[in-house]
Amino acid sequence: METRDSFLSKIAEEKLYDTLSLRRLLWGLIICFILVIVFFVALYVGSYQISFFEFLRALFRGEGEVAYIVRELRLQRAIGAVLTGASLGIAGAVMQNVLRNPLASPFTLGVSHGAIFGASVGIIVFGFGKLHTVGPQGFTIFKTYPVALFAFLGALSVAVLIYILSRLRDLSPQAIILAGVTIGSLFSSATMFLQYFATDVQVAATVYWTFGDLAKAGIKENKLIFLSFTIGFLFFMGHRWKFNGLLLGEEVAKSLGIETKRLRLLALIMTSLIVAVPTSFLGIIGFVGLMSPHIVRLLVGNDYRYVIPYSALVGATILLSADILAKVILAPRTLPVGIVTTLVGAPLFLYLLLKRRTI
Amino acid sequence: MGMLSAESLSLNLKDKPILQELDFTFERGKLYVILGPNGAGKSSFLRVLGKLLDSYNGKVVYGNKDLREIRLSEYAKLRAYLPQRDESIPQLTVKELILFGRMPHLNFEPSKRDYQKVEELLQSLNLKAYENRPLRDLSGGELQRALLARALAQEPVILLLDEPVNHLDPKNQLEILRLVKKQTIEKNIITIMVLHEINLALSFGDYFIFMKEGRILAHGNKEIITSELLSKVYELPARVYHLNGKVLIQFKEHP
Known part of the structure; x- marks a missing residue:
């Protein structure tokens, strides 16, 4: 008995008993595990049906049509989903923090719509991405870099507008969201306006964007999304303690040495970047950014050392799962994944709106 | 060593004068209480000392450094601030x-x-x-x-507390103030506290600053507190009782 007690007290000293840390670690492992499973399911499921045995063989041997589908098409699609979901998840977590608004996300504040408008300007007005059709629904954008840049500028202009609005006094979180939704519709209208000057193919493409779709994720796009995600992730993790400080309110955050105004603005610029790049390639994917941080906070609490990376993991898992659903619901047809995420996310948004909880 | 001073400190917010020509030096190991009616500028004074407002005129000096030359992140290692309303x-x-x-x-x-x-x-x-x-x-x-x-x-070396015992019952009020007092002495720090409860202030404070309309009307230890001063500060008739070396204040309604 005595040895056991001293053993326990030793554990207590080492802080291993800290239930919260243990819980966080455990959930991290669980989420990673789910993500890996979902990733392989995503490689397995698709409009072209393959048997499980064929699937296994395709995984390990890179020859033939099945291998091409699994190891090229589906793999890139799944990687695109992971990177995009992770980007949106982090963007939501950071926006909810810096705007102190549980309803904030790239979609609900119109940042995604700004990105699409920017990309449309790049494609239609400046002719950067002559669109051409490949197959019945796919098309690719040439000159991805300038298009991504334009999307970033579009997203940034919305983010700055939201920032200015949020600095005005006495605007409730709900009012900010209302403004964000309005700005989102405004930019959607502006995008549609641009389509008057576009060719039929371009119109088809931009309309198709309204529902984000992962079919467009290719290796070239994924590389760029990976780059923007990495830049954003490093920035946000580098400032994780400051995001924690912001949870204590403006004045206390300042008293802890945080230049709050500068941090908020910088953070919104970085979220614009990590939202704009995937959005410019894949279209608007709603509610992943809203949902992920809320799920993470339910599981591991509010410490942003964990909320940031876990929101990325959960966002990736959600988008990948949604894409599997999109492939399965009307099989062999594939729905745009944006429809699925909206179907799941919209009720959650309404719930949060009614519950009026703080972040 | 390690003194915090305001030198002809003035502050305007939206063209309204909030603080006017304040001069004061705070020393370590003492618990300062800022008293005065609502809108006297107590909280603003505290914020300026905390480097949380920077649109002021005049100077705040810690040690021999102007507060404007100390980075916010450096100052965060020196002073802590507890706002009136927790967010x-x-x-x-x-x-x-x-x-x-x-x-x-x-x-x-x-x-x-x-x-x-x-x-x-x-x-x-x-x-x-x-x-x-x-x-x-x-x-x-x-x-x-x-x-x-x-x-x-x-x-912190400088502890700034804005009405730390608001909305607390008497037992909790005493407990918080006892803790603050203990910290001030043990750690030899400058504690500056805005407080409305004048009798609580009297039993814990070492030094008192009376503010009204952005100015310091009077400052000093217990001895400066007279019914004349209090009626001037609060515009209410007040009586000062002395009981076994303790001072007790009672305000009255207008006659």
Whole structure:
């Protein structure tokens, strides 16, 4: 008995008993595990049906049509989903923090719509991405870099507008969201306006964007999304303690040495970047950014050392799962994944709106 | 050494004068209480001293450095500030709150010493039993102790408290003020506190600053407190009782 007690007290000293840390670690492992499973399911499921045995063989041997589908098409699609979901998840977590608004996300504040408008300007007005059709629904954008840049500028202009609005006094979180939704519709209208000057193919493409779709994720796009995600992730993790400080309110955050105004603005610029790049390639994917941080906070609490990376993991898992659903619901047809995420996310948004909880 | 002084400090907000030509020097090891009616500029004075407002004229000097030349992140290692109204998100746990208070001293991740400090504060402020409880589930007194612990986690040399015992029952009021007093003496720090409860101020404060309309009307120890001064500050007739070396104030309605 005595040895056991001293053993326990030793554990207590080492802080291993800290239930919260243990819980966080455990959930991290669980989420990673789910993500890996979902990733392989995503490689397995698709409009072209393959048997499980064929699937296994395709995984390990890179020859033939099945291998091409699994190891090229589906793999890139799944990687695109992971990177995009992770980007949106982090963007939501950071926006909810810096705007102190549980309803904030790239979609609900119109940042995604700004990105699409920017990309449309790049494609239609400046002719950067002559669109051409490949197959019945796919098309690719040439000159991805300038298009991504334009999307970033579009997203940034919305983010700055939201920032200015949020600095005005006495605007409730709900009012900010209302403004964000309005700005989102405004930019959607502006995008549609641009389509008057576009060719039929371009119109088809931009309309198709309204529902984000992962079919467009290719290796070239994924590389760029990976780059923007990495830049954003490093920035946000580098400032994780400051995001924690912001949870204590403006004045206390300042008293802890945080230049709050500068941090908020910088953070919104970085979220614009990590939202704009995937959005410019894949279209608007709603509610992943809203949902992920809320799920993470339910599981591991509010410490942003964990909320940031876990929101990325959960966002990736959600988008990948949604894409599997999109492939399965009307099989062999594939729905745009944006429809699925909206179907799941919209009720959650309404719930949060009614519950009026703080972040 | 380590004195904090305001030198002809003035502040206007939206063209309204808030503070006018304040001169004062705070010394270590003393508990200062700023008293005065609502709108006298007490909280603004505290904010300027905390480098939380920077549109002021005049100077604030700590040691021999102008506050404007000290970086916000440097100053965060020296002073802690407890605002009148807490705006922490209510889902935070007590332990998280206190750990976040260590932020100015962190390099990358909390060290053993940081965790020790948190543990110490949990013990000394009697918060150990609620360490993993979210703030929203705390009683008023528990919450205020947790917030004070967060401020003390900064290991401040200057502790600024804006009405730290508002909305607390008498027992919790006394407990918080006793803790503040103890810290001030033990750690030999400058504590500056805005307080409305004048009798509480009298039993814990070392030095009193009476403010009205952005100016310091009077300052000094207990001896300066007279019924004339109080009626001038608060525009209410007041009586000062002396009981066994203690001073007791009673305000009256207009006759």
